[in-house]
Amino acid sequence: MSIAREIRRLAVFAGIVAAVVVAGCHRHVASPGDCRAILDRLVEMELKESGYRDPTLAPRWQQELARRFEADLRRCQTLRVRDDLSGCLKVAASPEEIAHHCLK
Numbered sequence: 611m612s613i614a615r616e617i618r619r620l621a622v623f624a625g626i627v628a629a630v631v632v633a634g635c636h637r638h639v640a641s642p643g644d645c646r647a648i649l650d651r652l653v654e655m656e657l658k659e660s661g662y663r664d665p666t667l668a669p670r671w672q673q674e675l676a677r678r679f680e681a682d683l684r685r686c687q688t689l690r691v692r693d694d695l696s697g698c699l700k701v702a703a704s705p706e707e708i709a710h711h712c713l714k
Contacts, residue, residue, distance in 0.1 A: 637690040644695055646691035648708065649676060651699045689713055 638650075650672045657668055691713055692698050696706065698712040 613641065636693045638686050638693060640689045640691045640695075642683070644685060645683045645689075646676060647699060648686065648691075648712070649679065649683065651702070651708065652705055655705060657687055 646682045653675055655667055702708045
């Protein structure tokens with residue numbers, strides 16, 4: 611193999627490694643607490659959008675849905691989330707923002 615070809619292969623490999631490293635920066639695998647925070651925020655958004663303002667309703671729904679979606683919460687722990695997940699959840703205005711900005 612020629613030296614130019616070897617250098618090109620090495621450059622491509624280095625580029626791939628750099629892309630993987632950069633894509634993984636500031637991310638971590640979701641903990642059970644992270645997953646529960648995501649679910650709680652989604653429930654809070656849904657209740658607000660539906661017009662429910664009762665402060666005792668949100669915790670009851672959060673507990674009920676955590677029980678109902680236990681398998682999904684376990685699966686959530688395989689996702690990579692931002693290191694600043696709690697801040698991202700606070701400023702997210704919609705479930706789509708959570709999915710596109712906090713989880714990807």
